[in-house]
Amino acid sequence: MIDYPSGSPADDLRDLIRVRACADGTETVVWWTGDVYGWQPDDGPRHLFGFEGVNVGRARAVPGGYELLTREAAAYLDPRTREILQTWNNPLTGGEAEVMHVWNDPANQRWQEQGRFGPFRAPRVQIGDQVVFNVDVLLAYPSPLPAAEFPDHSAGDTYRAMELFQFFVPASELASDAASVPCTLSWTRVSPWLPWMELGARPGALVYHCRGAKLGGWDEVPDRFREHVAAYDPAFAHAPEDWSEPNETSWTAFRKRHPGSR
Template identity: 60%
Template sequence: MSQVSERETPGGPAPDGPDLADPADNLRSFVRARASTGPEDTVVWWTGNVHSQAPGENHRHLFRFEGFNVGRMVEVDGGWRFLAREAAFYQDPRTGGILDSWTDPDTGAEHEVLHIWNDPVNQDLLLDGPRGPWRAPVTEVGGDVMWAQDILLAYPSPLPVAAYPDNSADDVYRAAELFQFFCRRADLDAADLPSVPCHFSWTRLAPWLPWMRRGARPGGLVYHCHGAKLGGYDELPEHLRKYVAAHDPRFAHSPEEWSAPNETSWTYFRKRHPQG
């Protein structure tokens, strides 16, 4: 899929600024919206809800969900390298308190909640990467710029069913991560700004979480969140900063250097429960 730019310019040609139909301009503009071309850490925060969906059942509001990503961009040949960590927390759907345990409404079984502590969540953003040319479709309407990223995942599960029958329903992990990023064209046109204000939305369609211990039961989860880039870590809600300070202070900063592979909820569960 190539870049798409639909810029409204009534009354004359488009003003000076990045040409978002050009891959190099598109990539640099996306880096400025998502993070920064400068050396500083960038923090994005989100909040939303997690719902269940299963055949023959009404949707259920299981959790509130709140988290953040802290990362920084490093310029490399052909693009950028993003070094990041992210933490996110399952919350009581009524009070918003961060949960220690969760009671399955169908079985009555109580399970320890395993929050998201993904370190790292690094990413290469390259004009010509292993998966082909840079692809970030963008639409311009009036003064708004909107990027869409549909990430459709299917890869061997870190939790094969034979070893984790209570935690996994498939030997292939399948999910969809659907992002939209929004900024103002006037901000992108200000070439002296390494970082521009950005809001975003995120939807995930995913299997039951391993710690829910729902095994092969049909169904899964729908995450629906929205968020924004903040001015720094100190702008995160105080309750999140306190929780991170008490449980893993590393997440107040981006990683110092590149490492691989990335952490996910599934690989983190496997580390915590190597025998299922």
């Protein structure tokens, strides 16, 4: 195992863009699959869902860095049959809830050589013939669903979560000048209960454990999931052309559907 020294912020940024997307702006498709577990202080962990999704994006060079323009869609699955759920029998309460799948448009990011937290860095380690990048995203910001307004759907006034990514790249590919290099990935997320689960501020959390890859194009996404996207909105098969904000999340989408739950 070899610690891989980081280069300049510009080199680190271009390397990670080549891994995550494509430095020349070509549209890229990332697909993943996995599972979601729930735990409470006195119960679990429980296997609550399967999970499958795609992110379709393009990296656009801007002064000092890149804009990563993406849309993402994901579906919650029955943990045994792997069928896409429409309703969910909650084993924690015995109730039934309508499932809200993930339709995040946009899901954009700005990556800058010099950002608000300092110079851009892409931590990595070489293990055998692979280079492994890790990107740890630690989140804490005001929740779109204040607890007083959404007592049955909000874990609190601050949204706290972790998104932990690893990208696995052949060292020989990374050493090339290619604008895009192949990668596989792992993703772990620790988050509050989803709003539609109707668990409010009940102690506990969700853990997502997924793996996936950058694909050769939309046609390589499994048929069942492509049909799921086409039935909802074919736009999710393509990346946005321009920057827009704010980003959509499961929490902001829930608020749009349920402007006030009390």
